[in-house]
Amino acid sequence: MTIIHPTAIVDPNAELDDTVEIGAYSIIGPNVKIGARTRIGPHVVIDGHTTIGTDNRFYQFSSIGGPPQDKKYAGEPTQLLIGDRNTVREFCTFNLGTAQDEGITSLGNDNLMLAYVHLAHDCRVGNNTVFSNNASLAGHVHVGDWVILSGFAAVHQFCKIGDHAFVGMNTSLTQDVPPFVLLSGNPAEPHGINIEGLKRRGFTREQINDLRSAYKVIYKSGLTLEEAKTALGQAEAQSQASARQLRQLREFLDTSTRGIVR
CATH class of the missing domain: 1.20.1180 (Udp N-acetylglucosamine O-acyltransferase; Domain 2)
Structure with a gap:
């Protein structure tokens, strides 16, 4: 049976698999769908039209599926889609999409999101990525598979990062990063191929x-x-x-x- 802590607030219209766990003081909104064996820690808020797959783990104090931080947002029923086997650590913020794009923010499978990661509206993140502490994406950013963003990396809106790229600590990105490339700096500079990866x-x-x-x-x-x-x-x-x-x-x-x- 679904394990819901007595202090959690789960809207009766939310769709939870029987094997989902919800921790103390967490809040689950009416349009949320959560798949099998996903565990939600304490003090997590999941709202909006958010769909979460199987075997995910959300640690405490994250805000998932909140409204976009965009002045043009007018309450449209946009979405956040999260795949399977993702780990989302403390204080992460993932926002819904906007009607000005395709209306979807998405995170694929097998990703590791460390503390304070921010995924803004309409971002698309692939599979097997690692976002270190405080890595942040502005709106409409697309990130491929096997990408690593080091701590405090910040990506400008509408940028794209190709598969297997490595972005160093404190990097400020305002342009696209080709697949396989390693870069760092503020402003960012390329430093070769991501050989170790x-x-x-x-x-x-x-x-x-x-x-x-x-x-x-x-x-x-x-x-x-x-x-x-x-x-x-x-x-x-x-x-x-x-x-x-x-x-x-x-x-x-x-x-x-x-x-x-x-």
Whole structure:
């Protein structure tokens, strides 16, 4: 049976799986759906049209599904979608989406959100990410899979961060971060490929070397961005082992709207 502490307040219209646990003094709103084996600690507020998957863990004092911090928000029934097996530590704030975007803020699967992480309205975060303490996303930010944001990293609205990127401590991001790139600083500066992260995830030596070469094409060759994309396309055609990763990198450059950190 659902384990709800007697001091918790759960709206009768909330949809909770029978295996959900709700801690002391937590508040669950009427439009909340929570999946199997998810545990909500004490003093957590979950509100809005929020859907949470299975096997998640929310620690104390988080505010999940609150209204967007956006002057244009007028109470529209926008959403927050959270996947499976996420860990959300203390004092995190995840906001609903806005009608000016697709109306959805989302967090995928297997993510680790440390204390004081902020996901603003309309952010999209993928899978297997780590956001360290006080990492913050402004509105409409898209983050890929396997990304690491170090402590106090701050991301400007509408930025995109590609898969396997690493963002260092205290970094201020105002432009897009291509996949596989490691950067830090205020303003942010690129410092090569996220080699240690790629090794841990099973990338081969050949793939890492190909990505290092691609990094040099973008950042060290003196080519314009258009010329670099052409060179990446040529490298993609010649590399069977790394074709998918090089295509992913090239396509990210094609779709960047804020320009990349360079």
